[in-house]
Each structure stands twice: as C-alpha cells, then as structure tokens.
Amino acid sequence: MTTHYDHAQVQEFWQYVWERDDVYALDADATDPTYVLGMFPYTSGTLHMGHVRNYAITDAYSRYRRMRGDDVLHPMGWDAFGLPAENAAFDRGTDPESWTQACIRRMREELETMGFGYDWSREITTCEPEYYRWNQWLFKRLYEAGLVEYEAATVNWCPDCETVLADAQVVDREDERSESSDQASGEAASSHGDRVCWRCKTPVGRRELDQWFFTITDYAAELHEGLDDLEGWPEGVREIQRNWIGRQEGARITFDVAGYSGAGGGGDGDADRTVDVFSTRPETIYGATYLAVSPGHDLARALAEDDDAVADYIATVREQDPDRVGFSGVETDATAVHPLTGAELPVYVAGYVLEDVGTGAVMGVPGHNERDHSFAREHDLPIERVIVPDADDNGGSGTETVEGSPYTGAGVLEHSGEYDGLESGVAGERIVADHDALADDVTYRLRDWLISRQRYWGTPIPMVHCDECGRVPVSDENLPVELPEFVRTTGNPLDAAEEWTETTCPDCGGPARRETDTMDTFVDSSWYYLRFLSPALADAPFETEVANDWLPIDLYVGGDEHASLHLLYTRFFTKALADLDLIERREPIRELVSQGTVLYDGEKMSSSKGNVVTPEEYGAETTRLFVLSAAHPEQDFEWTANNVRGAYDLQQTLYRMATAFVEEGDARVERRDHDEYVAREIDRTIAAVTAEYDRYRFHRAATEIRELARLLRRYREYDRPHGDVYRRGLLTLAALIAPMAPHLGEELWNKLRGDGLAVEADWPEPDHDASQYRLERRLIDRTLEDVRDIVGVADIDDPERIELIVAPDWKYRAAELASRTDSGDDGSDPVDSVVDAVLADESVAAPDPSRVAAFAGELVGRDGWDGEEGRSADRELAILDRASWLVTDEFDAAVTVRRATGDDAQAAKARPGKPAIRIS
Numbered sequence: 077m078t079t080h081y082d083h084a085q086v087q088e089f090w091q092y093v094w095e096r097d098d099v100y101a102l103d104a105d106a107t108d109p110t111y112v113l114g115m116f117p118y119t120s121g122t123l124h125m126g127h128v129r130n131y132a133i134t135d136a137y138s139r140y141r142r143m144r145g146d147d148v149l150h151p152m153g154w155d156a157f158g159l160p161a162e163n164a165a166f167d168r169g170t171d172p173e174s175w176t177q178a179c180i181r182r183m184r185e186e187l188e189t190m191g192f193g194y195d196w197s198r199e200i201t202t203c204e205p206e207y208y209r210w211n212q213w214l215f216k217r218l219y220e221a222g223l224v225e226y227e228a229a230t231v232n233w234c235p236d237c238e239t240v241l242a243d244a245q246v247v248d249r250e251d252e253r254s255e256s257s258d259q260a261s262g263e264a265a266s267s268h269g270d271r272v273c274w275r276c277k278t279p280v281g282r283r284e285l286d287q288w289f290f291t292i293t294d295y296a297a298e299l300h301e302g303l304d305d306l307e308g309w310p311e312g313v314r315e316i317q318r319n320w321i322g323r324q325e326g327a328r329i330t331f332d333v334a335g336y337s338g339a340g341g342g343g344d345g346d347a348d349r350t351v352d353v354f355s356t357r358p359e360t361i362y363g364a365t366y367l368a369v370s371p372g373h374d375l376a377r378a379l380a381e382d383d384d385a386v387a388d389y390i391a392t393v394r395e396q397d398p399d400r401v402g403f404s405g406v407e408t409d410a411t412a413v414h415p416l417t418g419a420e421l422p423v424y425v426a427g428y429v430l431e432d433v434g435t436g437a438v439m440g441v442p443g444h445n446e447r448d449h450s451f452a453r454e455h456d457l458p459i460e461r462v463i464v465p466d467a468d469d470n471g472g473s474g475t476e477t478v479e480g481s482p483y484t485g486a487g488v489l490e491h492s493g494e495y496d497g498l499e500s501g502v503a504g505e506r507i508v509a510d511h512d513a514l515a516d517d518v519t520y521r522l523r524d525w526l527i528s529r530q531r532y533w534g535t536p537i538p539m540v541h542c543d544e545c546g547r548v549p550v551s552d553e554n555l556p557v558e559l560p561e562f563v564r565t566t567g568n569p570l571d572a573a574e575e576w577t578e579t580t581c582p583d584c585g586g587p588a589r590r591e592t593d594t595m596d597t598f599v600d601s602s603w604y605y606l607r608f609l610s611p612a613l614a615d616a617p618f619e620t621e622v623a624n625d626w627l628p629i630d631l632y633v634g635g636d637e638h639a640s641l642h643l644l645y646t647r648f649f650t651k652a653l654a655d656l657d658l659i660e661r662r663e664p665i666r667e668l669v670s671q672g673t674v675l676y677d678g679e680k681m682s683s684s685k686g687n688v689v690t691p692e693e694y695g696a697e698t699t700r701l702f703v704l705s706a707a708h709p710e711q712d713f714e715w716t717a718n719n720v721r722g723a724y725d726l727q728q729t730l731y732r733m734a735t736a737f738v739e740e741g742d743a744r745v746e747r748r749d750h751d752e753y754v755a756r757e758i759d760r761t762i763a764a765v766t767a768e769y770d771r772y773r774f775h776r777a778a779t780e781i782r783e784l785a786r787l788l789r790r791y792r793e794y795d796r797p798h799g800d801v802y803r804r805g806l807l808t809l810a811a812l813i814a815p816m817a818p819h820l821g822e823e824l825w826n827k828l829r830g831d832g833l834a835v836e837a838d839w840p841e842p843d844h845d846a847s848q849y850r851l852e853r854r855l856i857d858r859t860l861e862d863v864r865d866i867v868g869v870a871d872i873d874d875p876e877r878i879e880l881i882v883a884p885d886w887k888y889r890a891a892e893l894a895s896r897t898d899s900g901d902d903g904s905d906p907v908d909s910v911v912d913a914v915l916a917d918e919s920v921a922a923p924d925p926s927r928v929a930a931f932a933g934e935l936v937g938r939d940g941w942d943g944e945e946g947r948s949a950d951r952e953l954a955i956l957d958r959a960s961w962l963v964t965d966e967f968d969a970a971v972t973v974r975r976a977t978g979d980d981a982q983a984a985k986a987r988p989g990k991p992a993i994r995i996s
C-alpha cells in the first residue's frame with residue numbers, strides 16, 4: 077500500500093489522459109464561451125516564476141468555470157517578434173526564426189509539464205507569416221481610415237540597439253536604480269536626467285527620421301473617458317492610463333505674429349501668421365511677457381529660413397537629449413501681439429517647449445509658472461505678477477514679489493485691467509468668455525504611437541516608395557510581405573537585403589523600394605486576442621460575427637508593467653476596429669487582474685539577480701498550488717521554502733486521507749448529529765470556496781480546503797465516520813482543489829470512484845441551503861471562543877457539564893424589528909414601537925413589557941443584524957446542536973443545547989447569535 081503521493085508519476089499519467097480525451101478543446105457549438113486569457117509570453121526560451129503565477133491564475137479560473145458548466149476559451153500563443161531574438165541569433169550565428177522556434181518548443185514543453193490546460197489547436201505565433209500578414213492587412217485598413225501618418229520626427233535613438241525607441245521605452249536611469257536598491261539619495265540625484273534604453277540601459281540619443289505613426293491621439297478623449305466604465309479593472313491600472321493620456325482642461329489662445337519676412341502679406345503671399353498656445357491658466361494672460369515655440373514648430377521652421385541663429389539653434393537642440401536642453405533658446409525677429417493688451421511680445425524658439433505637447437507653443441508667464449520663470453531669468457525677460465494670494469488665506473504673503481520664485485497658486489488678480497480684484501478661477505472663465513482670441517479647450521499629453529523600428533525581426537510595413545507616386549501600399553493580394561532571409565549586419569538587415577527591397581510600384585508599375593522599417597511588436601499584441609477566436613481563418617484576421625458573440629475577454633491576467641503600453645494599445649486597436657466596422661465592441665477586456673510580483677529575499681526574481689526558482693525544483697503541482705495559495709493574485713509575496721513545504725504537505729495529506737478511506741473502508745451506516753454537522757460544513761465550504769473562486773481569491777479557497785481537510789481528520793478521529801458523509805467530504809475536497817492542483821484533484825477523484833474525470837466533473841453543490849454560511853460559522857466560532865474564555869477565566873480544570881442556552885423567540889423578534897426601525901421617522905419612539913410589536917406578536921410569547929423594553933433599548937440604533945435574514949431560535953438551536961460534538965471533543969464534557977425557559981437567570985444573558993453558557 078502506498079500512501080505517498082508521487083507527483084511526477086501522477087502528472088505524467090493524467091496529462092496523457094487529458095490529451096487523449098482532448099478535454100481543453102473548446103466545444104465546436106459554443107456560442108458565448110467564457111474567455112480567459114493570460115498575456116502571452118515573449119519567446120525568451122524559458123518560463124520564469126512570473127509566467128507560472130500568471131498562467132496558474134488563468135488556468136485555475138478556466139478549470140473552475142468549466143466545472144461550473146461554462147464553455148471556456150483558454151488559448152495560448154507566442155509573442156515571437158522582437159529585438160532579443162535578433163540579438164541572440166546574431167550572437168550565436170543562427171537566425172531569429174530558428175532561434176525563436178527553438179524557444180517556443182522549449183516553452184511549450186514547460187507549459188505542458190505544468191499541466192496548464194490550453195486549447196492548443198488555437199495556438200498562434202506572431203512571427204509566422206500566417207499571423208503577421210494580418211498585421212499588414214490591419215495596417216492598411218488603418219492607413220485607409222487616416223489613422224496612419226508618415227512624418228519626419230525627432231525620435232529617441234538607442235545607439236546600441238540601433239533602433240528608435242518609443243517614449244515609454246526610454247527610462248530614467250534613476251528609476252532603474254531605485255527599483256533594484258535603495259541607494260543614498262545623493263547618488264540618485266547626481267544621475268538625474270540620465271535617460272536610457274529600457275533594454276540595454278545605454279543613454280538614449282536623438283535623431284530625425286521619417287517614421288510611421290498610428291494616430292492614437294485621435295482616440296485620446298475616448299480612451300480617457302472609457303476608463304471610468306472599466307469597473308472590472310484595478311483602479312491602479314486605470315490611474316496609470318489616466319496619467320499617461322494626461323487630459324488637461326484650459327484655453328486655446330491665439331496670438332498674431334508679425335515682423336519677419338514670411339509674414340505680413342508682403343513677399344510671396346504668405347498671410348499674417350497666428351500662433352495658438354494652450355494654457356491651463358488663462359487668468360494669467362496679463363502676465364505673459366514673451367511667446368516661445370518649440371524647435372519643431374512651423375513658425376520656427378519658417379523663421380530658420382532667413383535667420384541663421386535660429387537655424388543653428390534648431391539643429392543643435394534637435395540632436396540633444398531633451399533633458400540637457402535646459403532653458404536655452406534663441407530670440408527671433410518676430411513679435412507677437414498680446415491679444416488683450418496689444419503689447420508687442422518677443423518671440424523665442426526654445427527647447428523646453430515640446431513639439432508634441434499641447435500646440436507646441438507657449439505664452440511665457442514667468443510670474444506664475446516654474447519653467448517660464450527659469451526661462452525668463454536665463455534670458456532677462458520681465459517677470460510680472462498678476463495674481464496675489466488671497467490675503468484671507470495666508471496673511472501677509474501678498475506683498476512678496478515673484479522675482480525670486482513664481483506664484484503658482486490661486487488668488488486674486490491684479491494688473492489685469494478690468495479683471496483686477498477677481499478670484500483667479502472666476503477671472504479665467506470670464507477672460508475666455510469675453511475675448512474671441514481665447515476659447516475653452518482640452519489637450520492630452522498622449523502622443524501618437526511611433527510604430528517604425530529599424531530592425532529585422534518584426535512585421536514588414538507593407539508600403540513601397542516610388543519616385544513617381546510617392547508612398548504606395550502593397551495590394552492585399554500581395555500580402556504577406558514576407559521577411560527576406562536574415563543576414564548578419566550591424567545596421568538594419570532589411571536595408572542590406574538588396575533584392576528584397578527592389579520591387580515594382582503597385583500604382584505605376586515602375587521601379588520602387590520597399591519600406592524597410594518593421595512594426596513595433598506591440599502592434600502584434602494589440603489584437604492577438606481576436607486571432608484566437610478563429611486562428612486558421614484564411615481570408616480575414618478574425619471572424620466579425622464570432623468576435624461580436626464572444627467578446628469581451630472575460631478575464632485577462634498579466635503584469636502591471638503593461639498598464640500604459642500594451643493595455644492602452646489594445647484598447648486603441650479595438651476602438652479603431654470598431655470604427656472600421658470589423659467588430660462591435662469598443663472595449664476588449666471586462667475583468668483585468670494585474671498580478672503581483674514573486675519575491676525572493678525581498679527582491680523580484682530575475683535571472684540577472686540569480687535568484688530564480690524554477691518550477692521543476694518543487695514539481696509542477698506544488699509550485700502552482702503555492703503561487704496561488706500564497707497571496708491574493710494582485711499582491712506581491714515572498715517565495716520561501718517553508719511555505720512551499722506547506723503546499724506540498726497539503727497534497728500529501730489529502731492523498732493519505734483518500735487512500736486510507738478507500739483501503740480501510742471502516743465506516744458507519746446510521747447517522748448521528750455530528751454527521752449532520754460535518755455534512756453542513758461540507759456545504760458551507762462549497763459555498764465559501766465558490767465565492768472565493770468567483771473573485772479570484774485562490775488563497776482563501778486554499779485556506780477553506782485546508783480547514784475542511786482538518787475537520788474531516790478530526791471527525792474521523794472522534795468516531796468511526798459515516799461512510800457517505802466522509803466520502804462526500806473527500807470527493808468535495810478533490811473537486812474544490814482540482815482547479816488549482818488538477819493532477820492531485822484527478823488522482824483523488826479517481827481513487828474515490830468519482831464519475832468520469834475531475835476536469836470534466838460538475839462543480840459540487842451544497843445539499844442544504846448554505847447561503848448563510850458566514851453567519852452560521854460565526855455563531856459556532858463565537859460560542860466556542862466564549863466557552864474557552866469562561867473555562868479560562870473561571871479556571872475550571874475539568875468541566876463536566878457544558879450547557880448552551882439559546883435565547884427565547886421574542887428576543888429574535890425584537891432584534892429583527894429593531895434592525896428595521898429607523899428612529900424618529902414619524903416622531904414615534906423607536907423603542908416603544910419595537911416593544912409594541914413584540915408584545916402584539918402572540919407567537920413569540922413575550923415576557924413583561926419592562927424586560928422587552930430594556931432589551932429593545934439595547935438594540936435600537938445598533939448594527940449587527942444586517943444581512944442576517946432567517947435567523948431564529950430554532951435555527952440557532954439546530955446549528956449548535958449539530959456543532960456540540962466539537963465542544964465535547966475539545967473539553968471532554970457532557971454538552972447540552974437547549975432553549976431558554978421561563979425566568980431562568982442564566983438564560984437571561986442569551987441573545988440572538990450569542991447563547992448563554994453554563995459550565996459546571
């Protein structure tokens with residue numbers, strides 16, 4: 077007889093059975109499956125603990141929903157394009173394709189070893205032409221819809237990776253440091269402003285290149301507003317997106333600009349120029365002492381044509397890291413007219429004004445803006461105060477000047493013409509309303525999505541460049557534009573692929589060159605969830621009808637590092653596809669779980685820190701059970717051998733219990749009171765675990781399972797167990813743990829002769845109504861605690877008799893009435909009305925009015941009855957009766973449970989939910 081659970085053997089066997097029976101394939105008739113998705117992994121070649129945690133969560137939830145009777149779509153695929161594969165191939169003298177496919181084989185094997193239940197018939201791989209042709213197809217649809225732009229842009233350039241980086245891929249070196257250690261702030265400060273490549277940590281430079289963009293900014297307002305409705309998303313993720321989108325309310329202010337050769341209608345017909353600025357504080361407009369435009373602004377470009385100083389400045393600043401530009405700037409010959417005062421203001425080109433923020437131009441208000449103040453000090457511009465702090469708010473400070481530092485708070489206007497004396501908020505509104513040059517406006521910090529990458533291992537952008545026709549899309553029939561063979565070169569291998577780049581123009585048939593930029597791999601992941609719906613479809617990326625029926629993703633799980641990029645891009649793509657009439661939904665994800673980090677010695681596990689624990693070390697099931705039971709999915713937790721041991725021991729315990737029951741078969745037939753208790757506790761555990769799974773609280777489900785196992789062991793030690801009750805308890809444990817530890821669940825299920833496979837079994841149902849399980853448990857737990865307290869306080873060594881006395885009916889009635897009574901609604905005394913109602917109810921046999929009044933007086937206005945419908949003396953008596961064996965077992969005393977009678981002095985203390993206790 078073996079009572080040791082050999083997980084390796086068990087895993088192999090059940091994995092074979094599951095595959096043989098194809099248990100994870102989505103039913104072909106499914107009409108609206110529950111869609112559970114983990115963020116697909118980047119194909120690095122090995123699973124780390126973050127993956128294991130992520131996929132253990134989706135797997136447990138998928139299995140739970142399947143047992144609940146849902147059709148479940150739980151697919152897996154590979155985020156297979158990207159620079160690391162190209163680098164690895166370069167280093168190893170292979171090619172990215174072979175390298176990536178080898179990584180995929182290894183990772184798929186690891187996932188299968190873990191026993192994760194995927195519908196592998198839906199596997200997708202983004203680096204395969206069958207997938208990326210649809211990136212190209214969708215690019216073309218976005219292009220046709222005007223959502224693609226090709227523009228010269230100053231971009232972040234990593235000299236080491238030789239590629240452009242999105243803003244989000246440029247990080248402060250400081251952040252990198254503070255993440256890995258808490259160094260002295262002095263050192264951190266000295267490195268402030270170092271902007272480095274997220275991947276290789278090389279300082280990032282600037283370059284000007286023609287680039288492809290998706291105009292995600294067209295959707296800024298909708299992306300921002302939609303966040304409020306994403307109730308299934310963590311607030312933290314929504315807040316990160318809000319900040320990333322950066323909505324700002326303010327005013328657009330138009331300045332006339334004159335005084336240079338391009339303006340004034342003289343020369344070659346160039347009309348008077350105006351420059352718009354955006355300000356969140358239009359009330360400061362009287363404090364504007366200059367106008368500044370970014371080096372990329374149209375006006376700057378126009379001025380540079382005739383002004384070498386301007387041209388030189390622009391050239392210098394555009395190659396610089398924005399953080400090094402500081403408050404440099406160059407004064408131009410142009411002047412701007414203040415729209416309210418008519419004053420002439422100097423116009424500067426200044427690097428601190430960013431091209432793609434707001435309008436790319438600012439009115440300089442040095443008295444009330446930090447950055448403008450710094451600029452004005454550097455260039456000796458006037459600093460004027462037009463708002464003073466409200467004297468009532470902070471006495472005396474109104475006399476301070478703004479020369480030393482700007483005043484950025486609210487206050488009262490001065491030197492502002494007719495608006496003097498007005499409170500700043502009111503003044504701002506009025507100034508905007510009174511003048512045509514100002515209008516309410518909203519801007520967003522969000523920038524367009526730069527998708528061009530000058531690298532090989534990505535989706536070729538399906539465009540050609542023709543000298544005659546310009547940029548022309550490749551026709552749909554000629555998709556996919558497949559990657560040419562990989563060549564080792566320092567630059568972009570696609571530029572080196574001469575034969576590949578030479579093509580003919582789809583429009584004129586003349587010679588043309590292919591676009592050699594490839595797409596940011598975030599394009600691949602922006603819509604992959606749709607490809608899983610119809611992965612083999614040959615004439616479209618996905619089936620619209622299926623998408624309309626099956627979306628949204630019911631549960632999406634991944635790390636919160638994806639809050640601002642992947643999750644924003646996915647939302648954008650979905651909205652764009654909806655506007656292309658390809659799908660109906662505009663938000664793809666209903667519930668999002670942002671899983672926490674697995675720590676080791678307080679640090680994130682990572683191969684660079686050498687603190688990686690691989691799943692094989694402890695076996696698949698122990699690892700899964702541990703990562704799920706250690707904490708709520710969204711919390712970080714520490715990997716400790718001791719806690720892993722706990723997960724291991726639980727499996728062994730359950731296995732031993734099932735084995736012993738099956739092999740010893742020592743059971744009773746007639747039912748006793750305490751069997752009823754165990755039967756009810758099985759029901760209560762089912763209800764509790766179900767509620768926890770519904771909310772992804774696997775750690776609490778695991779605790780419930782442990783508790784039930786403990787109870788069953790105690791039950792078996794107390795008395796010979798009732799056969800049906802005990803077997804049902806063990807089968808319930810097998811079913812409840814199966815989503816988290818499927819191999820163990822299957823093994824227990826099989827040993828106990830459950831019907832069919834556990835993976836396909838029905839989720840257990842309570843035999844009796846268990847909806848009040850919390851209330852019932854509280855009554856039992858509190859009563860046990862009270863008995864322990866009394867025994868302890870009275871120092872009773874060996875109690876012989878313990879009596880539990882349930883309160884009389886009238887007290888339950890009084891408590892129920894009191895909980896419903898709102899004091900003073902109709903002027904009547906709430907205590908009186910409770911007393912009257914209790915006395916009028918003959919069924920509860922109330923005693924004399926003074927006792928009822930005294931009790932009612934204690935109750936009215938107190939909480940404690942909420943949600944406790946159905947509480948009654950009869951029920952509590954029955955619950956305590958069934959639980960009395962626990963008291964007997966713990967104190968080895970005779971236990972009686974009874975109702976309060978007559979003028980019993982002990983019974984007078986009994987209350988609903990709290991029986992009186994007598995110990996002798």
Ligand SMILES: [Zn+2]
Binds near residue numbers: 234235236238
């Ligand atoms: Zn780099």
Ligand SMILES: [Zn+2]
Binds near residue numbers: 543545584585586
């Ligand atoms: Zn052409």
